[in-house]
Amino acid sequence: MGLNRSWGLYAGDMRLIVLWDIDHTLIDNAGVSKETYAGAFTALSGFPPAEAARTEGRTDRLIMRDMFCRHRLPVPDWPAIEAALAHAGEERFDDLRARGTALPGVRDVLKAVSVQEGWISSVLTGNIAANARVKLSAFELDPLLDLSVGAYGEDAVQRPDLVAVARSRVHQLRGVRGEVPVVLVGDTPRDVEAALSTGSGIIAVASGIHSEEELTAAEAPVVLPDLSDTAGLLEILASFARW
Structure with a gap:
């Protein structure tokens, strides 16, 4: 070879x-991911999270479940979470391109x-x-x-x-x-x-x-x-x- x-x-x-x-x-x-999770959580719960998402290689299913459990809230159905994540991610495209690399x-x-x-x-x-x-x-x-x-x-x-x-x-x-x-x-x-x-x-x-x-x-x-x-x-x- x-x-x-x-x-x-x-x-x-x-x-x-x-x-x-x-x-x-x-x-x-550049921190845009955690802002995306926060945005999705806020859209679903009606208020911003008290602390940032815990990521470190976890899947989005685990990350979002953990956020709701830490806030002692019922975990929404997955389709609702996925839609909120997708919307929050798309909204932050320009921020990601400007700040990330x-x-x-x-x-x-x-x-x-x-x-x-x-x-x-x-x-x-x-x-x-x-x-x-x-x-x-x-x-x-x-x-x-x-x-x-x-x-x-x-x-x-x-x-x-x-x-x-x-x-x-x-x-x-x-x-x-x-x-x-x-x-x-x-x-x-x-x-x-x-x-x-x-x-x-x-x-x-x-x-x-x-x-x-x-x-x-x-x-x-x-x-x-x-x-x-x-x-x-x-x-x-x-x-x-x-x-």
């Missing part, structure tokens, strides 16, 4: 599913992965699909990912269950059969747990609030400071791929 160091292109048809987390892995949302190296590595023959590159995120698209499109990253086969916050309560969702969509929508390896790329111990508990590969990135030491303690075998080394990251990803 020859590596072209300019783009990291690999010869042959090695198969791999790469699933990227979004917040603090691909983008810095794509993280170092992200655009280059997503481009490089997107052209690998036999590889599928999508997302595994706690965000609902509508807000995942808002966040990625704010920085024009959405064309670089196959978002239709991703797994999102509405698809499961617990993050590890999203792996099977993404794998199923890859099979159904892209016709990929057999046990194609899956690699998660994320910045929290919950990303590491989701990978290890499902037999997936994991590349942890210390670009969020969790340090390299914390991610190593969570048993991530590979921990990077960020995604700026495109060629190096492609080499790591290729080590998971299978003919």
Whole structure:
């Protein structure tokens, strides 16, 4: 397998599913995410939350349930929560684009992965699909990912269950059969747990609030400071791929 160091292109048809987390892995949302949760909570409850949402790799189902439980309120039906989240996220698109940013190296590595023959590159995120698209499109990253086969916050309560969702969509929508390896790329111990508990590969990135030491303690075998080394990251990803 020859590596072209300019783009990291690999010869042959090695198969791999790469699933990227979004917040603090691909983008810095500059606090807009927590404002979105607060906005959705306010729309549903009639008053602003007393404290910020607890995120750190949780799914939107868990985040919003936790907010209502901490306020000793009944948890609304999920369709109402999802609609409120989507509306709040769309309202904050301009704020996100103005205040947030794509993280170092992200655009280059997503481009490089997107052209690998036999590889599928999508997302595994706690965000609902509508807000995942808002966040990625704010920085024009959405064309670089196959978002239709991703797994999102509405698809499961617990993050590890999203792996099977993404794998199923890859099979159904892209016709990929057999046990194609899956690699998660994320910045929290919950990303590491989701990978290890499902037999997936994991590349942890210390670009969020969790340090390299914390991610190593969570048993991530590979921990990077960020995604700026495109060629190096492609080499790591290729080590998971299978003919």
